[in-house]
Amino acid sequence: MLSSSPKVVTYSPAYTLVPTYECFNRCSYCNFRVEPGSRPWMKLEQAENILLPLKNQNVCEILILSGEVHPLSSRREKWFQLIYDLCALALSMGFLPHTNAGPLSFTEMEKLKNVNVSMGLMLEQLTPKLLNTVHRHAPSKLPQVRLQQLQWAGELQIPFTTGLLLGIGESEDDRWETLTAISELHQRYQHIQEVILQPHSPGSQQTFNAEAFDPHQLPHVIRKAREILPANITIQIPPNLVLDENWLLACLDAGARDLGGIGPKDEVNPDYPHLQVQRLREILHSGGWELVTRLPVYPQFLRNR
Numbered sequence: 001m002l003s004s005s006p007k008v009v010t011y012s013p014a015y016t017l018v019p020t021y022e023c024f025n026r027c028s029y030c031n032f033r034v035e036p037g038s039r040p041w042m043k044l045e046q047a048e049n050i051l052l053p054l055k056n057q058n059v060c061e062i063l064i065l066s067g068e069v070h071p072l073s074s075r076r077e078k079w080f081q082l083i084y085d086l087c088a089l090a091l092s093m094g095f096l097p098h099t100n101a102g103p104l105s106f107t108e109m110e111k112l113k114n115v116n117v118s119m120g121l122m123l124e125q126l127t128p129k130l131l132n133t134v135h136r137h138a139p140s141k142l143p144q145v146r147l148q149q150l151q152w153a154g155e156l157q158i159p160f161t162t163g164l165l166l167g168i169g170e171s172e173d174d175r176w177e178t179l180t181a182i183s184e185l186h187q188r189y190q191h192i193q194e195v196i197l198q199p200h201s202p203g204s205q206q207t208f209n210a211e212a213f214d215p216h217q218l219p220h221v222i223r224k225a226r227e228i229l230p231a232n233i234t235i236q237i238p239p240n241l242v243l244d245e246n247w248l249l250a251c252l253d254a255g256a257r258d259l260g261g262i263g264p265k266d267e268v269n270p271d272y273p274h275l276q277v278q279r280l281r282e283i284l285h286s287g288g289w290e291l292v293t294r295l296p297v298y299p300q301f302l303r304n305r
């Protein structure tokens with residue numbers, strides 16, 4: 001009997017390196033940041049020791065995820081150099097780096113392009129009203145600053161990941177507006193490879209006192225995002241933040257096609273461990289989906305490199 005072609009979902013086997021957890025922003029939903037100066041930064045030698053054994057473990061992507069040093073601080077240059085060096089090290093060892101270190105200057109982006117296969121920055125939400133709430137003490141989350149990043153990434157032709165953080169005080173219309181902005185930038189530069197729809201998931205460190213984004217709303221948001229976004233942008237959802245199997249499958253039926261980087265620890269949401277990939281694969285099979293690996297750069301962008 002001929003079987004119809006399988007429905008495919010992708011993920012990227014990944015490991016996350018954190019140059020520093022310190023951050024001059026204080027997003028009230030953050031479970032990642034520590035006070036500046038309170039913890040030593042990662043050392044290159046440390047990184048090398050972590051990366052060496054990963055060579056035989058089918059990990060391709062090294063996600064460089066960082067807290068931020070203020071752009072005008074005298075420590076900014078050292079911070080940037082560490083990120084650059086970590087990327088260069090990962091690349092030299094055969095891995096493919098993807099950096100999300102918050103907003104960068106144009107020159108910083110231009111330099112990091114040489115040692116990354118793709119980069120990322122979440123728009124979160126564009127509505128300025130969040131500057132009075134969750135982003136009150138987070139200058140990096142100014143909507144214009146984040147939009148500017150997406151535009152520079154386009155000018156530099158960097159394959160880019162962005163997305164929305166859902167359930168931080170935005171309205172439905174705010175979401176459609178943020179998605180529309182992504183869509184417009186992509187139509188101009190064709191550089192957005194994927195959009196993450198990230199449900200706010202409360203952790204033990206944050207001060208923002210709100211429920212998790214209701215997973216039952218996700219399929220609706222995904223369907224609407226699929227209408228707003230150009231067809232060559234993939235929608236990603238983090239499977240560790242969609243705890244119910246049936247709702248995970250509902251997200252795929254609604255149009256999500258990628259599960260992002262999967263590794264031993266989700267540094268942003270450490271209270272939500274990933275299922276074993278084998279278990280995830282079984283769940284997806286029960287819905288008729290096949291789980292396959294991908295690189296941190298999507299195939300349509302490989303030609304440019």
Ligand SMILES: O=c1nc2n(C[C@H](O)[C@H](O)[C@H](O)CO)c3cc(O)ccc3cc-2c(=O)[nH]1
Nearest residue numbers: 012063098100120121161260261266268296
């Ligand atoms: O494990 C995680 N990976 C996160 N990733 C990694 C992402 O899933 C993959 O690196 C990309 O899909 C590239 O393969 C992000 C990447 C970005 O560019 C922007 C935001 C995120 C957010 C997370 C996250 O919360 N947890």
Ligand SMILES: C[C@H]1O[C@@H](n2cnc3c(N)ncnc32)[C@H](O)[C@@H]1O
Nearest residue numbers: 029030122165198199200201202268
């Ligand atoms: C790296 C990305 O992680 C997301 N992020 C930060 N804190 C949380 C949380 N409590 N729940 C879900 N996502 C979060 C933001 O969107 C940030 O840009």
Ligand code: SF4
Nearest residue numbers: 023025026027030033
């Ligand atoms: S979410 Fe990013 S910018 Fe905000 S406090 Fe945490 S590390 Fe800093």
